[in-house]
Amino acid sequence: xxxxxxxxxxxxxxxxxxxxxxxxxxxxPTAADRAVALDTINTLVxxxxxxxxxxxxxxxxxxxxxxxxxxxxxxxxxxxxxxERGLS
Amino acid sequence: xxxxAILQIVILILIVAGSVLAxxxxxxxxxxxxxxxxxxxxxxxxxxxQAPDVAIAEAGVGAALTTAIFVLAIRKTQRKEEE
Numbered sequence: 001x002x003x004x005x006x007x008x009x010x011x012x013x014x015x016x017x018x019x020x021x022x023x024x025x026x027x028x029p030t031a032a033d034r035a036v037a038l039d040t041i042n043t044l045v046x047x048x049x050x051x052x053x054x055x056x057x058x059x060x061x062x063x064x065x066x067x068x069x070x071x072x073x074x075x076x077x078x079x080x081x082x083x084e085r086g087l088s
Numbered sequence: 089x090x091x092x093a094i095l096q097i098v099i100l101i102l103i104v105a106g107s108v109l110a111x112x113x114x115x116x117x118x119x120x121x122x123x124x125x126x127x128x129x130x131x132x133x134x135x136x137x138q139a140p141d142v143a144i145a146e147a148g149v150g151a152a153l154t155t156a157i158f159v160l161a162i163r164k165t166q167r168k169e170e171e
Contacts (some may be wrong), residue, residue: 002091012098013102018129020096020157022106025121037125045131049132049135064143068147071147078159079121
């Protein structure tokens with residue numbers, strides 16, 4: 001269960017920011033707008049995971065955030081390379 | 089209603105929104121981006137349900153592998169959906 005309420009409230013605020021980014025992802029006119037929105041959502045999800053790891057008071061949960069911060073970079077990189085027509 | 093329930097409800101609404109976008113968009117690259125965002129939030133939901141190993145697996149498959157393979161497939165075929 002959640003033991004530290006302020007961290008959980010901050011995680012909820014991060015989810016609000018993710019909602020705003022989802023609006024940009026849905027209405028973005030070009031694919032580059034959507035890619036930047038996805039990258040922002042990636043960073044916000046990592047921040048949410050760190051905050052909720054503090055809220056749950058479990059150190060194990062921080063490993064997920066670390067792995068996610070490493071892996072979310074790859075997806076954005078592939079989309080960016082496709083947009084630059086360099087993906088062979 | 090506890091704050092944990094509110095967090096889970098917001099994440100589930102966002103997952104549904106991302107999935108609807110992934111089906112609805114005509115541009116296939118935008119559809120792949122919406123699918124990546126949806127699987128990202130699914131990993132966050134697994135994380136909230138106290139399953140960190142499943143969240144790591146979902147992050148690895150959903151964020152890195154699926155996006156890369158779909159982008160490679162779009163590169164080899166065509167990007168816009170035909171009417």
